[in-house]
Amino acid sequence: MIQSVIPPSGISIGGAVAMVVGRFVRKGPQRITELKPIFHYMYDNRYFKDQKFAVIYLFYRYGIKTELIPQYDRIHSKYKDLTIYVELDTLILDWADKNNPELLKEIYLIAACEAVLHVLRKYKLPTEPVEKIRSKLGEIPLTIEDCEIWEQKIPLTPEAILGYTPAPWP
Numbered sequence: 001m002i003q004s005v006i007p008p009s010g011i012s013i014g015g016a017v018a019m020v021v022g023r024f025v026r027k028g029p030q031r032i033t034e035l036k037p038i039f040h041y042m043y044d045n046r047y048f049k050d051q052k053f054a055v056i057y058l059f060y061r062y063g064i065k066t067e068l069i070p071q072y073d074r075i076h077s078k079y080k081d082l083t084i085y086v087e088l089d090t091l092i093l094d095w096a097d098k099n100n101p102e103l104l105k106e107i108y109l110i111a112a113c114e115a116v117l118h119v120l121r122k123y124k125l126p127t128e129p130v131e132k133i134r135s136k137l138g139e140i141p142l143t144i145e146d147c148e149i150w151e152q153k154i155p156l157t158p159e160a161i162l163g164y165t166p167a168p169w170p
């Protein structure tokens with residue numbers, strides 16, 4: 001990993017990679033960028049102080065199923081990066097990308113919360129801040145029919161999700 005400035009949460013979204021040939025989520029990076037204020041303030045990286053890692057890098061894998069239990073890379077010994085990967089169903093993402101950008105954003109946010117919660121539980125760290133955010137969200141649709149009837153519970157703004165307006169962060 002390239003050493004970078006660690007966000008206040010200690011959680012950074014590294015991006016997405018396709019594991020299947022075919023359709024790609026064209027506006028996925030734009031939707032992820034729109035969620036970065038939430039990602040940057042969803043946790044307090046001071047909890048990582050006594051851990052083997054200082055930052056969690058999350059990557060989305062576009063695949064054939066939704067798998068929210070993350071796969072782990074080894075912790076980078078020099079930079080103390082913990083890289084994790086979650087797989088999201090390309091068909092669902094592609095439908096949301098074309099038909100419902102808010103659903104696409106919520107899928108990314110749900111996947112991030114579930115993956116981060118897995119890490120926090122594994123390393124016996126406090127989970128309450130992320131659980132609070134996760135409780136405000138629905139479930140990831142598993143079929144196109146589920147996507148069509150999906151209803152947003154809460155606006156995906158930092159104010160609604162975090163409960164305050166975070167300061168700008170690079």
